[in-house]
Amino acid sequence: MFDTLHDRLAATFRDLRGKGRLSDADIDATAREIRVALLEADVALPVVKAFIAAVKERARGAEVSQALNPAQQVVKIVNDELVRILGGETRRLRFAKNPPTVVMLAGLQGAGKTTLAGKLALWLREQGHQPLLVAADLQRPNAVNQLQVVGERAGVSVYAPEPGNGVGDPVAVARGSLEHARAKQYDVVVVDTAGRLGIDADLMQQAADIRDAVQPDEVLFVLDAMIGQDAVVTAQAFLDGVGFDGVVLTKLDGDARGGAALSVAQLTGRSVMFASNGEKLQDFDVFHPERMASRILGMGDVLTLIEQAEKTFDAEQSAKMAGKLQSGEDFTLDDFLAQMQAVRKMGSFGKILGMLPGMGQFREQIDNLDERELDRVTAIIQSMTPAERAAPKILNGSRRARIARGSGTKVSDVNGLVDRFAEAQKMMRSLAGGGGMPGMPGMPG
Numbered sequence: 001m002f003d004t005l006h007d008r009l010a011a012t013f014r015d016l017r018g019k020g021r022l023s024d025a026d027i028d029a030t031a032r033e034i035r036v037a038l039l040e041a042d043v044a045l046p047v048v049k050a051f052i053a054a055v056k057e058r059a060r061g062a063e064v065s066q067a068l069n070p071a072q073q074v075v076k077i078v079n080d081e082l083v084r085i086l087g088g089e090t091r092r093l094r095f096a097k098n099p100p101t102v103v104m105l106a107g108l109q110g111a112g113k114t115t116l117a118g119k120l121a122l123w124l125r126e127q128g129h130q131p132l133l134v135a136a137d138l139q140r141p142n143a144v145n146q147l148q149v150v151g152e153r154a155g156v157s158v159y160a161p162e163p164g165n166g167v168g169d170p171v172a173v174a175r176g177s178l179e180h181a182r183a184k185q186y187d188v189v190v191v192d193t194a195g196r197l198g199i200d201a202d203l204m205q206q207a208a209d210i211r212d213a214v215q216p217d218e219v220l221f222v223l224d225a226m227i228g229q230d231a232v233v234t235a236q237a238f239l240d241g242v243g244f245d246g247v248v249l250t251k252l253d254g255d256a257r258g259g260a261a262l263s264v265a266q267l268t269g270r271s272v273m274f275a276s277n278g279e280k281l282q283d284f285d286v287f288h289p290e291r292m293a294s295r296i297l298g299m300g301d302v303l304t305l306i307e308q309a310e311k312t313f314d315a316e317q318s319a320k321m322a323g324k325l326q327s328g329e330d331f332t333l334d335d336f337l338a339q340m341q342a343v344r345k346m347g348s349f350g351k352i353l354g355m356l357p358g359m360g361q362f363r364e365q366i367d368n369l370d371e372r373e374l375d376r377v378t379a380i381i382q383s384m385t386p387a388e389r390a391a392p393k394i395l396n397g398s399r400r401a402r403i404a405r406g407s408g409t410k411v412s413d414v415n416g417l418v419d420r421f422a423e424a425q426k427m428m429r430s431l432a433g434g435g436g437m438p439g440m441p442g443m444p445g
């Protein structure tokens with residue numbers, strides 16, 4: 001997402017580098033290139049026009065700056081304008097004074113509502129809330145079941161009509177869920193509603209009826225960022241038909257051009273609040289306009305990276321590990337696996353590296369990075385018995401052959417891992433003697 005836009009803008013800024021001051025002609029040429037870049041990225045025309053006008057005006061009026069050269073000034077102006085069209089400040093979820101807070105999801109079928117319900121639930125749970133998911137999508141035969149599956153994965157309860165109770169009335173289900181939430185002390189209710197493949201009057205009416213029944217604190221419009229220019233029409237239809245308070249962009253991991261993201265907030269006057277960038281429940285975050293802008297401009301997204309890392313390396317686990325090492329206890333294959341999985345939880349290497357400043361240019365190599373090696377190592381360790389994991393010394397030939405069979409690898413893979421682990425263990429021991437472990441994330445030292 002945003003790759004083309006990023007590349008184009010980077011080229012535009014490169015052309016400016018080395019210029020002592022910008023003439024009107026320079027500014028016009030730059031504005032033209034930015035315009036093309038935005039249009040190619042599928043940003044809606046009215047948004048592009050307003051954007052270019054603002055950039056031009058500010059670039060002409062830019063006072064001579066001691067700190068920034070002209071090229072940097074233009075980057076800064078473009079950055080500021082990007083932040084502005086993305087909604088300015090981060091818009092956080094509003095919680096009701098009297099729980100439960102009711103969040104209703106609306107959007108087309110396939111936009112990612114049900115998946116989002118799970119992501120939102122997990123995210124809420126991580127913040128200490130007690131969310132309840134509500135299956136008010138009774139249109140698609142499998143929708144209730146799908147919500148139950150994501151609810152289970154997120155570890156949250158799902159309120160759904162009793163099976164065999166006829167087709168069911170989504171408005172009644174939604175209303176009933178609130179009573180249930182109050183009785184059982186759930187503090188946030190997330191209502192998943194039905195979508196259609198296209199905009200239709202029945203769909204809007206049903207969503208509006210559910211809205212009237214549950215009086216949501218937040219209506220979130222879920223939008224597939226891959227649908228390009230259609231996004232604007234769809235968003236407008238939902239704004240008129242149901243109304244919404246915020247936008248959630250899904251499938252930002254796709255290779256679409258991303259213009260939807262840049263147009264919708266501006267055209268509807270509603271902020272993008274969350275973004276989804278993958279099918280896993282963890283592939284989800286609060287949307288920060290500033291960070292997104294700097295990502296588009298290639299300044300990296302170090303803040304997001306740091307937050308992600310903090311989320312992953314939880315303090316308790318680190319403390320336990322550090323204590324173990326300090327007391328000279330052996331570093332086992334189980335610890336090794338836990339460390340590896342912690343790194344993995346941060347997302348694919350590609351995603352992590354892509355957030356670092358300056359890494360944009362290596363995107364292709366990064367995307368091809370082989371994660372199968374990590375899968376192999378995980379499979380091998382998981383095929384070992386607890387005793388073997390604790391003391392790999394006991395791994396004789398026949399045990400190694402069994403592990404290779406169990407993990408679908410070759411004995412040479414098992415040998416390779418055991419050797420590498422022995423090296424790591426030796427290093428850990430020598431470090432433990434010195435107290436603290438330089439270079440290990442999340443470790444005090």
Ligand code: GDP
Nearest residue numbers: 109110111112113114115250251276277278279
């Ligand atoms: P709904 O009809 O709006 O409830 O949409 P679903 O939640 O069923 O999602 C439709 C499809 O999109 C499913 O295959 C999801 O796995 C997929 N999906 C949802 N969110 C994302 C995302 O952020 N990235 C990607 N790549 N796929 C997603």
